[in-house]
Amino acid sequence: MLTKINETKAKTILTKTNLPGCDYVVNPYNGCQFACMYCYAAQIARWKHPNEEWGSFLDVKINSPELLKIDLEKLEKKFKSKNFGIIWFSSVTDPYTGLEIKYQLTRKCLQVLVDFGYQGQVALQTKSSLITRDIDLLKKLHDVSVGFTVTTLDDKVSRFLEVEAPPVSDRIKAIKMLSDNNIHTYAFIGPLLPHFVNSKAEINRLLDTLQEAGITEVWFEHINLSSKIKARLFEYLKNESPDLIPEFEKADNQEYRDQLNKVIFDCLEGRNLKLGLDRVIYHHDLLPEKLKEKKYFKVKK
Ligand code: SF4
Incomplete structure (x- = not known):
């Protein structure tokens, strides 16, 4: 699907953000080869590519590692510290999008963070097992957290x-x-797919599998069906599986979200799992002052 690769030079790479759960973001790429049909970044990261299909272009910021070194040194001077909070890879791309195999920009940025001796947390979120290539560097970071987006256990649904x-x-x-x-x-x-509301068993199976694999923390997010995301997703569904459109439409209201929240909290009860942001996220109603609070779900004795 990828048809256009643009090697570019960025002006800055470590960007301050108001996104919940992090302080700075690093996006070594603009665009994402994974082309998810529900992607929110497809709407905000394509301003240079208004007429191109999401997934068909990738801007490769080839100077990301060099810039990161410069940005880290500037912030160290400003804060007189090597800890400026949580640095998150990435907000508008997957840091392990396909061409990371070739360009290794995420890997090189991790090397910069290791060499700099960053003392805050580095968080990465991906859908790609390519991240295991960088285990050597991840282990050298002072504090690291790796998230995997998982929306189903079924390979056919994820594909x-x-x-x-x-x-x-x-x-x-x-x-x-x-x-x-x-x-x-x-x-x-996230996004929570519509069928989950009727399937506590499926959420439990998902959590069981993830906990067996080793996760200790979970984040949930309701589907974001803002007009632009909906237009792209529904156009795809119209061609591929129109019977699913009413299911997604049903998921776009508060009553549905309340019902699903209840199912999720029931499933979390008794599990030793930390819930990210202490809530099921819904993009419309994030309240920054509440976002830093975290609670833990303890095992029931
Ligand atoms: S992996 Fe993330 S950034 Fe990439 S297309 Fe999917 S949702 Fe968008």
Whole structure:
């Protein structure tokens, strides 16, 4: 699907953010080869490519590692510290999008963070087992957390909506490998697909599988069906599986979200799992002051 690769030079790479759960973001690429049909970044990261299909272009910021070194040194001077909070890879791409095999920009940025001796947390979120290539560097970071987006346990479903992303079975194996290397892993279960509301058993099976693989933290997010995302997703569904459109439409209201929240909290009860942001995220109603609070779900005695 990828037809256009643009090697570019960015002006800055470590960007301050208001996104919940992190302080700075690093995006070594603009665009994402995984081409997920529900991708929010498809709407915000394509301003240079208004007429191109999401997944068909990739801007490769070839100077990312050099810039990161410069940005880290500037912030060290400003804060007189090597800890400026959580640095997250990535907000508008997957840091292990396919061409990371060739360009290794995420790997080189991790090397920069290791060499710099960054003392804050480095968090990475991906759908790709390619991250296991970098276990050597992840282990050298002071504080690291690796998240895998998992929306289903079914490879066919993941391939249907996450068109070019590695299958979910690969991600589960990668979680296990990272956990076996004592690297903190979490699962990002989002967007929550509509069928979950009627299937407590399926959420439990998903959580069981993820915990067996080694995760200790889980994040949930309701589906974001803002107009642009909906237009792209529904156009795809119209051609591929129109019977699913009413199911997604049903998922776009508060009553549905309340019902699903209840199912999820029931499933979390009794599990030793930390819930990211202490809530099921819904993009419309994030409240920054509440986002830093975290609670833990303890095992019932
Ligand atoms: S992996 Fe993430 S950034 Fe890439 S297309 Fe999918 S949702 Fe978008």
